[in-house]
Amino acid sequence: MAQTHKQKRLSAWSTPILLIAILVVFTVLVTIFGDKSLARMAAQTLIRVTFVVGLWIFVGNSGVVSFGHAGYMAIGAYCSAWLTLDPMKKGLFLPDLWPFLANAEWHVLPAAVASGLLAALVALLSGAAILRLSGIAASIATFAFLAIIYTVYSSWEGVTGATSSVVGLTRYADQWATLGWASVTVLAAAWYANSSSGLALRASREDEVAADASGINMYRHRLISLVVSAFFAGVAGALFGHSLGVLNPNSFYLGVTFITLAMLVVGGIGSLTGAVTGVLVLSIIIEALVRMERGIAVGETTLALPTGAQEIIIGIIMILVLILRPAGLTGGRELRLRIGGR
Amino acid sequence: MNAIPQLFFDAMSLGGxxxxxxxxxxxxxxxxKLVNFAHGEYIAFCVFALIVPSTDAVAVMFIGKAPAIVLIPILLLVGAAVAVASEFFVFRHMRRATPVAMMISSFALGFVIQNTLLLVYGSRPKAISLWPELNKPVSIIGASIPLLQIIVILTTLIVVVALALLLKKTRIGLEMRAAAENFTMARLLGVRANVVITGAFALSGALAAAVALIMVTQTGVADVRMGGQIMLVAFIATVIGGLGSLPGAVAAGFLIGAASVILQGFLPLEARPFRDAFLYTLVIVVxxxxxxxxFTSNSTKPRV
Structure with a gap:
C-alpha cells in the first residue's frame, strides 16, 4: 500500500518533466529549422505557456473561470518597465513616477520576480474580496476587476503613459529566457496541484458541499491558488513587455483574455497537460492562419484569407471543441509515466 | 437650468x-443558467444591421432608411433572429454542458460575431444619424433635457410592464417561470423545453435591438466595440440584482445608471477619467x- 502511494507520487512528478521536455524539443526544433520570425513566435508561445499555466493554477484547480488574469499581466508588465527603463526616458515619458521608481535601474531578473510579486500582492487584495462570491458571480467580478485595471492603466497619464505606448524596454526575452520561465511555471503548477492545498481545492471543485463537510476551507485555498497563479501571470506580463519592447494597455484587455481562455479550454481545463497542449496547438494554428492571411502563392494567383479571419476561425474552433469534446483535447488526463510496473 | 432634475433624468435614462x-x-x-456573453454583440449586430455593409467611413442607411413604424418592428425581429440563431447553432448542442462551459462558449460566440462585424464593416467608428430630431431639448420642471431621454424612460417602463404581463398572464410566460424555477421538473410536467428556450432567446434578442436603437439615436455612432461596455455593466447589474431575478436586474440597472451619473457629476475633475474604476470598485463592495x-431568488441557491 505504502509502496503504491509512493509510486503514484513519483509518477505524478513525471508529468511536469515530460511537459518541460516537450517544450525544450519545441524550442530546439524551432531554433534549428526556423527563421528569425519563427524564433520570435516561439518566444511568444512560451510566454503564453507561462501565462496559461499560471492561469490554470487557479482556474484548473478551483473550477472558477477568471477573466481578470490579463489585469495581473498588465500589472507585471508595467512594474517591470518601471524598474528597468532608463531613468532619463522615464523622466521624459512617465514624469509622475515616485522617486524610488523613477531612479530604479534594476537587473531584468529581479525586476521580473518583483513584477510577479506585485501582481501576487494585488491578487491577494482583490481576491480577498472577489473570492467570497459563488462561482459564476466571482467570474463576473473578475471581469469587473479587469475593467478597473484597464481603466486605471489607460487613463493614468504620468505613470503608465496612458494610451500612448511605453517604448524602449530591453528586449531580452528571447526563446531561451522564456523557456526558462515556462519550465519554472510548469514545475510550480505541478507542485501546487499535488500540494495539500491543491488537492483540497480540487476536492471543492468536484463537490463544494462534500468538501465543506470534510472541513475544507474553500475560500482560503482559492485565495492561495489565486496568489500563486497571479505571480506567474505577472511574470508573463514582464516577459511580454521585454519581448516586444513596447507596452500598451490595449494589449492586456479582451483580446488576450479570449485567446488564453481559448487555449485553456481547447487543451482541457482539467489538467496541466491540457493547458500546455492547448497553448502549443492553438499557437501553431494561429501562426499558420497568420501566414495564410499574408497569402500563399498557388501557381499564378495568391490565395489569402481576409484579415481578421484568424480570430473568427479560432472562435469557431473553440465552440466546436466545447460542443464535441467538452473536457478539451486531453479530456482532463495527465501525460505521465507509469513507474514501478503493473 | 436646474441641476437636480437634470441629474435625475440623466440617471433614469442611462439606468433604463x-x-x-x-x-x-x-x-x-x-x-x-447561461451567462450569455454574446449579448453585447447582439446589440452591436443590430446597430450595424441599420447600415449597408461596407468598410467605408461614411455610413449609408440600409434598414435605417425605413420610417420608424416599419424600422422598429424589423429591427426587433433582426435582434430576435440573431439570438434564436445563436441558440440553434451553439447553445442547443450544449444542454448537458456545465454553466461554465456554456459561459465560455458564449464568450467565444461573441468574439466570432464581433470579428465578423470587423471584417465586414471595418474597425473605424461610423457616424449614423437616426432620428436626429429626438435629441432636441425640451424643458420640464426647469430642466432642459433631450426628448429622447423621456422616450427612453417611457420605453423602459413599457417594456418592463409588458414583460411582467407576459410572464404573469400568458401560457408561455407561465412556462418560462416554471422552467426558471426548476427546469427538469417543468419538463416532466409537460413544459415544452425548446419552445420556452427559443422564446427566451427571441425576447432577449428583441431587448438587445431596443437597446441598439436607443444607443444609436443617442450617440450617433456605430462602433464594433460598443457592445462590450454596456454588456459588462448589464452583467454586473444581473449579479447585483441576484442572478436570475428579473425585478432585481431592472432595479440594479437603474441603480448602476444612477451611481454612474452621480459619480460623473460629483467626482473632482482630475479623477473623472477613472470614473469606471470607481464604479466597478463600488460594485465589488456591494x-x-x-x-x-x-434581490435573491430562492431557486439559484444549491439545495443540499
Whole structure:
C-alpha cells in the first residue's frame, strides 16, 4: 500500500518533466529549422505557456473561470518597465513616477520576480474580496476587476503613459529566457496541484458541499491558488513587455483574455497537460492562419484569407471543441509515466 | 437650468438602457443558467444591421432608411433572429454542458460575431444619424433635457410592464417561470423545453435591438466595440440584482445608471477619467456586503 502511494507520487512528478521536455524539443526544433520570425513566435508561445499555466493554477484547480488574469499581466508588465527603463526616458515619458521608481535601474531578473510579486500582492487584495462570491458571480467580478485595471492603466497619464505606448524596454526575452520561465511555471503548477492545498481545492471543485463537510476551507485555498497563479501571470506580463519592447494597455484587455481562455479550454481545463497542449496547438494554428492571411502563392494567383479571419476561425474552433469534446483535447488526463510496473 | 432634475433624468435614462440590457441577460440565465456573453454583440449586430455593409467611413442607411413604424418592428425581429440563431447553432448542442462551459462558449460566440462585424464593416467608428430630431431639448420642471431621454424612460417602463404581463398572464410566460424555477421538473410536467428556450432567446434578442436603437439615436455612432461596455455593466447589474431575478436586474440597472451619473457629476475633475474604476470598485463592495445580490431568488441557491 505504502509502496503504491509512493509510486503514484513519483509518477505524478513525471508529468511536469515530460511537459518541460516537450517544450525544450519545441524550442530546439524551432531554433534549428526556423527563421528569425519563427524564433520570435516561439518566444511568444512560451510566454503564453507561462501565462496559461499560471492561469490554470487557479482556474484548473478551483473550477472558477477568471477573466481578470490579463489585469495581473498588465500589472507585471508595467512594474517591470518601471524598474528597468532608463531613468532619463522615464523622466521624459512617465514624469509622475515616485522617486524610488523613477531612479530604479534594476537587473531584468529581479525586476521580473518583483513584477510577479506585485501582481501576487494585488491578487491577494482583490481576491480577498472577489473570492467570497459563488462561482459564476466571482467570474463576473473578475471581469469587473479587469475593467478597473484597464481603466486605471489607460487613463493614468504620468505613470503608465496612458494610451500612448511605453517604448524602449530591453528586449531580452528571447526563446531561451522564456523557456526558462515556462519550465519554472510548469514545475510550480505541478507542485501546487499535488500540494495539500491543491488537492483540497480540487476536492471543492468536484463537490463544494462534500468538501465543506470534510472541513475544507474553500475560500482560503482559492485565495492561495489565486496568489500563486497571479505571480506567474505577472511574470508573463514582464516577459511580454521585454519581448516586444513596447507596452500598451490595449494589449492586456479582451483580446488576450479570449485567446488564453481559448487555449485553456481547447487543451482541457482539467489538467496541466491540457493547458500546455492547448497553448502549443492553438499557437501553431494561429501562426499558420497568420501566414495564410499574408497569402500563399498557388501557381499564378495568391490565395489569402481576409484579415481578421484568424480570430473568427479560432472562435469557431473553440465552440466546436466545447460542443464535441467538452473536457478539451486531453479530456482532463495527465501525460505521465507509469513507474514501478503493473 | 436646474441641476437636480437634470441629474435625475440623466440617471433614469442611462439606468433604463442598463436595465433593458440586464433584463435580456437575466431572462436567459433564468431559463437555462447561461451567462450569455454574446449579448453585447447582439446589440452591436443590430446597430450595424441599420447600415449597408461596407468598410467605408461614411455610413449609408440600409434598414435605417425605413420610417420608424416599419424600422422598429424589423429591427426587433433582426435582434430576435440573431439570438434564436445563436441558440440553434451553439447553445442547443450544449444542454448537458456545465454553466461554465456554456459561459465560455458564449464568450467565444461573441468574439466570432464581433470579428465578423470587423471584417465586414471595418474597425473605424461610423457616424449614423437616426432620428436626429429626438435629441432636441425640451424643458420640464426647469430642466432642459433631450426628448429622447423621456422616450427612453417611457420605453423602459413599457417594456418592463409588458414583460411582467407576459410572464404573469400568458401560457408561455407561465412556462418560462416554471422552467426558471426548476427546469427538469417543468419538463416532466409537460413544459415544452425548446419552445420556452427559443422564446427566451427571441425576447432577449428583441431587448438587445431596443437597446441598439436607443444607443444609436443617442450617440450617433456605430462602433464594433460598443457592445462590450454596456454588456459588462448589464452583467454586473444581473449579479447585483441576484442572478436570475428579473425585478432585481431592472432595479440594479437603474441603480448602476444612477451611481454612474452621480459619480460623473460629483467626482473632482482630475479623477473623472477613472470614473469606471470607481464604479466597478463600488460594485465589488456591494457584492461583498450582499454576496447573493440585493434581490435573491430562492431557486439559484444549491439545495443540499
Amino acid at each position: 438602457i442598463y436595465a433593458m440590457a440586464a433584463l435580456g441577460i437575466a431572462l436567459i440565465f433564468g431559463v437555462m 457584492l461583498l456586503l450582499r454576496p447573493d445580490g440585493l
